[in-house]
Amino acid sequence: xxxxxxxxxAFFAASALLSTAAMAADHVVKAQVTAFNPIVIKIAPGDTxxxxxxxxxxxxTKFTDNSxxxxxxxxxxxxxxxxxxDDYTTKPLTVEGVYLYKCxxxxxxxMGGVIIVGEPTNLEAIGATKPKxxxxxxxxxxxxxxx
Ligand SMILES: [Cu+2]
Numbered sequence: 629x630x631x632x633x634x635x636x637x638a639f640f641a642a643s644a645l646l647s648t649a650a651m652a653a654d655h656v657v658k659a660q661v662t663a664f665n666p667i668v669i670k671i672a673p674g675d676t677x678x679x680x681x682x683x684x685x686x687x688x689t690k691f692t693d694n695s696x697x698x699x700x701x702x703x704x705x706x707x708x709x710x711x712x713x714d715d716y717t718t719k720p721l722t723v724e725g726v727y728l729y730k731c732x733x734x735x736x737x738x739m740g741g742v743i744i745v746g747e748p749t750n751l752e753a754i755g756a757t758k759p760k761x762x763x764x765x766x767x768x769x770x771x772x773x774x775x
Contacts, residue, residue: 652720654678657741659685662734664741667766668773673724673746678717679710685731685739686710691763700728700763702750725749726774728766738762742770 652674658665659681671677679687689707691698699707702725710716712733721727724746731739740762751770759767 652676654717656680659683659731659739662731662737662739664731664739667740668742668744668769670744670773671721673722674720675745676718676720677743678715680715682710682715683713684733686712686733687716687729687741688732689727689729691728691730693760698757700750700754700757700759700767701725702727702745721745726751726754726770728754728763728770730762730766735762738765740766742766742773744770744773748774 651672653672654676655669655671655678657669657677657679659679664679669677679685687708687710689699689701690709691700701707702723705721705723705725705727706719707727708716708718721743726748727743727745729741729743748770751774754767754770
């Protein structure tokens with residue numbers, strides 16, 4: 629068995645790569661009139677989220693209120709703003725926690741969604757900001773989904 633060890637090593641290296649690729653999943657959220665479906669999704673760290681049917685819609689983690697721009701995402705995470713009408717896919721969401729996002733053109737109708745990556749590490753922090761209106765409704769959906 630001249631090649632034994634290196635072959636076994638190569639096999640394990642290849643299977644490790646394959647299992648990493650197989651584990652990361654993409655989750656689809658559909659924009660339907662003035663709502664995202666599903667509104668709340670739970671995913672694993674490293675997964676991605678893609679939006680479909682986004683003609684006339686945006687996915688945006690930046691919320692603006694009286695105190696200025698604010699993001700309801702975990703510390704260390706990076707938010708996003710998709711281009712209008714773009715069937716956007718996030719980068720792998722590696723930071724665990726709750727991510728709220730909204731569709732700006734339909735935010736008046738409450739069009740927003742929740743992504744929970746792994747453990748909802750920042751859920752209490754979001755509650756502590758005393759969210760109002762449609763943001764509060766998203767927060768409540770996040771709370772319900774984590775019970
Ligand atoms: Cu919309």
